[in-house]
Amino acid sequence: MNAVxxxxxxxxxxxxxxxxxxxxxxxxxxxxxxxxGAPIWQPYLNLIKLLAxxxxxxxxxxxxxxxxxxxxxxxxxxxxxxxxxxxxxxxxDGDDLFLIVYLFALMRFLMILSALDAASPFGGFAAxxxxxxxxxxxxxxxxxxxxxxxxQHTSSLTEVFTxxxxxxxxxxxxxxxxxxxxxSSLAELSRMPVDDPTTHLELTMxxxxxxxxxxxxxxxxxxFTYAVRLTVLFGLSxxxxxHAVVMAWPMAGAWRAVWSIGGILILALTTAVIExxxxxxxxxxxxxxxxxGLTMSLLAAMVAVARGLPP
Amino acid sequence: xxxHSIPTPLFAVYLAFAVWLFGAAGAAxxxxxxxxPLGASLMGAGGLLVVWGAVFGLHESAVWQxxxxxxxxxxxxxxxxxxxxxxxxxxxxxxxxxxxxxSPAYLDHLKDRVNPGLYWACVFMLLISMAEVxxxxxxxxxxxxxxxxxxxxxxxxxxxxxxNRAPKAALIYMGATRAATALLxxxxxxxHSLSGSWEFARWSLVDTRFLPPSLLIFLGLAIKAGVWPxxxxxxxxxxxxxxxxxxxxxxxxxxxxxYALVRLLVxxxxxxxxxxxxxxxxxxxxxxxxxxxxxxxxxxKKLLAFSSIxxxxxxxxxxxxxxxxxxxxxxxxxxxxxxAALLHCVNDSMFKSLLFLGSGAVHVGAGTRNLEQLGGIxxxxxxTSVFFLIGSASICSLPPFNGFVSKxxxxxxxxxxAGDSQSxxxxxxxxxxxxxxxxxxxxxxxxxxxxxxxxxxxxxRMHAVERSRExxxxxxxxxxxxxxxxxxxxxxxxxxxxxxxxxxxxxxxAPVNIAGSFTIPLPVLAALLxxxxxxxxxxxxxxxxxxxxxxxxxxxxxxxxxVRTEETASSFAEPIEHIFGSILGYxxxxxxxxKDRRHFPERVKEETRQESLLxxxxxxxxxxxxxxLSKRFTRIQTGSIHLYLLYMxxxxxxxxxxGTQL
Numbered sequence: 001m002n003a004v005x006x007x008x009x010x011x012x013x014x015x016x017x018x019x020x021x022x023x024x025x026x027x028x029x030x031x032x033x034x035x036x037g038a039p040i041w042q043p044y045l046n047l048i049k050l051l052a053x054x055x056x057x058x059x060x061x062x063x064x065x066x067x068x069x070x071x072x073x074x075x076x077x078x079x080x081x082x083x084x085x086x087x088x089x090x091x092x093d094g095d096d097l098f099l100i101v102y103l104f105a106l107m108r109f110l111m112i113l114s115a116l117d118a119a120s121p122f123g124g125f126a127a128x129x130x131x132x133x134x135x136x137x138x139x140x141x142x143x144x145x146x147x148x149x150x151x152q153h154t155s156s157l158t159e160v161f162t163x164x165x166x167x168x169x170x171x172x173x174x175x176x177x178x179x180x181x182x183x184s185s186l187a188e189l190s191r192m193p194v195d196d197p198t199t200h201l202e203l204t205m206x207x208x209x210x211x212x213x214x215x216x217x218x219x220x221x222x223x224f225t226y227a228v229r230l231t232v233l234f235g236l237s238x239x240x241x242x243h244a245v246v247m248a249w250p251m252a253g254a255w256r257a258v259w260s261i262g263g264i265l266i267l268a269l270t271t272a273v274i275e276x277x278x279x280x281x282x283x284x285x286x287x288x289x290x291x292x293g294l295t296m297s298l299l300a301a302m303v304a305v306a307r308g309l310p311p
Numbered sequence: 312x313x314x315h316s317i318p319t320p321l322f323a324v325y326l327a328f329a330v331w332l333f334g335a336a337g338a339a340x341x342x343x344x345x346x347x348p349l350g351a352s353l354m355g356a357g358g359l360l361v362v363w364g365a366v367f368g369l370h371e372s373a374v375w376q377x378x379x380x381x382x383x384x385x386x387x388x389x390x391x392x393x394x395x396x397x398x399x400x401x402x403x404x405x406x407x408x409x410x411x412x413x414s415p416a417y418l419d420h421l422k423d424r425v426n427p428g429l430y431w432a433c434v435f436m437l438l439i440s441m442a443e444v445x446x447x448x449x450x451x452x453x454x455x456x457x458x459x460x461x462x463x464x465x466x467x468x469x470x471x472x473x474x475n476r477a478p479k480a481a482l483i484y485m486g487a488t489r490a491a492t493a494l495l496x497x498x499x500x501x502x503h504s505l506s507g508s509w510e511f512a513r514w515s516l517v518d519t520r521f522l523p524p525s526l527l528i529f530l531g532l533a534i535k536a537g538v539w540p541x542x543x544x545x546x547x548x549x550x551x552x553x554x555x556x557x558x559x560x561x562x563x564x565x566x567x568x569x570y571a572l573v574r575l576l577v578x579x580x581x582x583x584x585x586x587x588x589x590x591x592x593x594x595x596x597x598x599x600x601x602x603x604x605x606x607x608x609x610x611x612k613k614l615l616a617f618s619s620i621x622x623x624x625x626x627x628x629x630x631x632x633x634x635x636x637x638x639x640x641x642x643x644x645x646x647x648x649x650x651a652a653l654l655h656c657v658n659d660s661m662f663k664s665l666l667f668l669g670s671g672a673v674h675v676g677a678g679t680r681n682l683e684q685l686g687g688i689x690x691x692x693x694x695t696s697v698f699f700l701i702g703s704a705s706i707c708s709l710p711p712f713n714g715f716v717s718k719x720x721x722x723x724x725x726x727x728x729a730g731d732s733q734s735x736x737x738x739x740x741x742x743x744x745x746x747x748x749x750x751x752x753x754x755x756x757x758x759x760x761x762x763x764x765x766x767x768x769x770x771x772r773m774h775a776v777e778r779s780r781e782x783x784x785x786x787x788x789x790x791x792x793x794x795x796x797x798x799x800x801x802x803x804x805x806x807x808x809x810x811x812x813x814x815x816x817x818x819x820x821a822p823v824n825i826a827g828s829f830t831i832p833l834p835v836l837a838a839l840l841x842x843x844x845x846x847x848x849x850x851x852x853x854x855x856x857x858x859x860x861x862x863x864x865x866x867x868x869x870x871x872x873x874v875r876t877e878e879t880a881s882s883f884a885e886p887i888e889h890i891f892g893s894i895l896g897y898x899x900x901x902x903x904x905x906k907d908r909r910h911f912p913e914r915v916k917e918e919t920r921q922e923s924l925l926x927x928x929x930x931x932x933x934x935x936x937x938x939x940l941s942k943r944f945t946r947i948q949t950g951s952i953h954l955y956l957l958y959m960x961x962x963x964x965x966x967x968x969x970g971t972q973l
Binding site: 058096098118 | 731735835851
């Protein structure tokens with residue numbers, strides 16, 4: 001019974017939450033810029049509109065182009081099922097941190113190929129930048145998660161996120177890992193200091209330029225995939241932060257899920273504030289921003305290494 | 312030791328030798344009239360026999376010693392087949408069979424550029440010698456077939472007569488093999504004088520006295536395997552060799568060196584902490600260095616050659632972790648790390664030979680391997696493209712393909728080493744290696760999305776490439792078979808690990824459960840992925856209601872874009888080359904000329920340059936020094952026989968003095 005409820009809850013959240021998170025970011029950003037902004041549910045309306053539309057496909061593109069959109073949607077759902085980003089997950093084996101990291105990599109692999117498929121200069125440029133960003137971010141993500149997994153002697157994320165040991169180093173470990181993950185997610189998701197998600201033009205050119213050839217239903221799939229990816233990645237960081245906040249965490253059942261969703265929304269608000277106040281970095285400066293994330297995860301790794309050693 | 316009855320697994324392998332010897336003799340006799348299909352069928356038949364023998368050998372070990380007249384001076388020709396050699400025989404058999412399928416059509420394309428008699432004779436000698444190296448039970452057998460393996464592969468690298476880079480490549484490779492052999496011979500002699508035996512089974516390296524010879528042996532094997540900084544010959548030799556030879560060399564020859572590393576050093580039980588750290592360091596640097604340089608290559612085969620260095624680095628890391636765990640008395644972890652290394656050997660031999668065969672197919676079908684000219688061949692060569700895509704996904708260790716499993720085991724071994732160890736230094740180093748591994752993974756992803764995305768997708772960057780055609784079915788079958796194996800070995804990972812279990816248990820010195828350590832149900836996840844993807848495709852993208860309209864790529868309203876606006880291989884790699892510029896020796900020279908060159912430049916010339924600093928700063932001066940020294944030495948070479956007799960006398964006196972003094 002519990003299992004069925006878990007499945008239903010995860011799927012319901014997966015359908016409802018991701019566009020809302022994107023909507024919250026956009027709305028907050030608009031308010032910060034003294035605009036009214038589109039309503040929070042606007043991303044749903046966009047998706048519905050796109051799903052009703054036809055699709056224009058480049059004559060240069062091969063089967064790869066359209067297959068990737070369907071495949072990536074499937075991969076992101078699998079990731080969402082395997083990862084305990086809501087503090088629980090359906091009963092499917094394979095919640096391994098390296099598997100999750102490499103499923104994200106698989107998504108990126110396909111995404112880059114699809115961007116290069118139409119031979120668009122925009123797509124090619126963006127694909128190159130995406131590959132660069134991801135290789136810089138990868139060590140930070142892996143190290144953050146590995147630092148959490150180290151004391152538990154397992155790479156199973158569920159076990160990592162459900163165990164809790166009273167230890168003076170617990171707080172900095174979770175906090176640093178969470179920060180490392182969050183900063184890396186900003187780069188990974190092509191958010192503001194790295195890329196401007198509102199335009200595909202000129203100097204930004206990462207995510208939006210990669211999907212410049214996608215339209216109609218295809219674009220709807222890509223947008224939805226992006227929203228789920230964002231929610232799951234924010235969910236992972238939120239879990240870390242919630243672990244760091246000791247008082248709020250050891251609560252039972254449904255409340256944990258509610259808190260998790262709350263955490264995701266808080267991170268969405270944070271993102272909006274960053275995007276409302278920060279400027280887009282010059283491309284050459286982006287590695288410096290990613291270095292902050294990497295430093296956080298290195299510090300987390302150091303804490304993890306020092307923990308549990310005989311004095 | 313049974314002398315006359317040959318055990319079953321070995322019998323199958325010897326049967327393969329008989330087939331290959333027959334082929335070699337036939338090719339030598341027939342010379343230029345040797346038929347490619349016949350040679351290939353003998354190669355394939357032998358390959359299948361070796362697979363058969365290897366499958367038997369995984370469970371029962373077998374030894375055989377040649378009867379008296381066959382004797383190598385100090386030791387007999389002795390073979391022993393155990394679970395470790397069986398793993399490498401399996402690799403040999405599989406890759407040889409795939410190359411056999413591939414060869415006839417490919418060699419027909421080369422026409423008279425290779426001499427069929429010489430080519431096939433050398434291929435058969437290479438195959439026999441590789442199998443014998445893996446089977447050899449004593450140092451003499453090993454050394455003789457090691458030499459035969461080196462020489463036949465040198466001849467094969469030079470076999471493409473119209474390739475003007477081949478002689479230089481063969482010379483560099485020859486130099487590397489000479490250095491490797493010299494170091495190995497020194498190490499073996501030293502080992503013999505310390506242990507008093509030529510038999511590998513009696514060599515135990517536990518004592519610190521054995522450290523210097525082990526170091527010599529390691530260096531010799533590292534050169535052959537292509538570990539940094541001894542990797543220089545690889546990017547020359549692999550692209551120059553005909554494709555099946557490149558696949559054999561990358562898939563099997565380098566793995567044979569890894570086999571010897573495991574057999575002699577890991578099984579020998581070397582227990583020196585510093586040594587293990589040195590191996591770990593070299594492996595980590597190789598992995599990073601290889602993939603970084605692979606990313607900067609334009610020639611598809613050269614890219615794969617550098618990527619081989621990366622994978623050898625990953626395997627070496629696994630071996631090093633295994634050595635380290637033994638030092639810290641963690642037998643389970645030693646077995647796990649060795650399993651990661653061995654499995655990566657198996658996996659790399661499959662996807663790397665698949666990719667090499669794919670690059671050869673691209674060369675045949677499109678007429679070039681240069682990424683700056685390729686593009687858009689996914690529509691012209693659909694099957695080759697799909698297989699190359701699968702190979703790339705495997706080499707980037709993406710689930711559910713086989714590369715993921717071995718990479719996962721390596722991550723796991725490092726994570727457990729960090730978790731189990733009580734020393735701060737070990738934990739920090741192990742966790743740092745996890746970080747480097749992640750960086751290497753990211754670089755590999757960039758490298759192979761570039762190879763596939765620029766090489767196969769988009770539009771052709773050179774006119775001639777638009778006329779590319781799919782290659783003949785034999786070449787496709789070989790690639791298809793390897794691609795299927797890549798998927799199969801990923802899905803059936805626990806089963807494959809069960810096969811590796813005996814070999815790993817020997818290293819741990821205790822029974823271990825390797826198969827149980829891989830807990831991810833890849834088949835279930837792959838089925839979920841495929842099902843989900845299919846549902847999404849059918850629901851949203853398929854059918855007439857999808858309303859698909861074809862139109863040109865978005866061009867900002869300027870009219871159809873010329874091909875020159877498309878992303879090139881160099882521009883794709885540029886941001887990454889910029890970041891790692893100091894390692895790559897990457898420079899951009901910008902020359903702007905014109906009267907008012909700031910506002911109205913007449914001519915803008917931008918040139919990117921890349922130099923291998925290791926080659927120009929380290930090996931170049933070294934070779935020059937040797938050259939200079941040998942020129943000085945030519946003075947004593949006067950051509951006067953009297954003087955030569957004097958030299959001989961002096962040497963004799965010297966040797967006798969030294970001999971009596973010792």
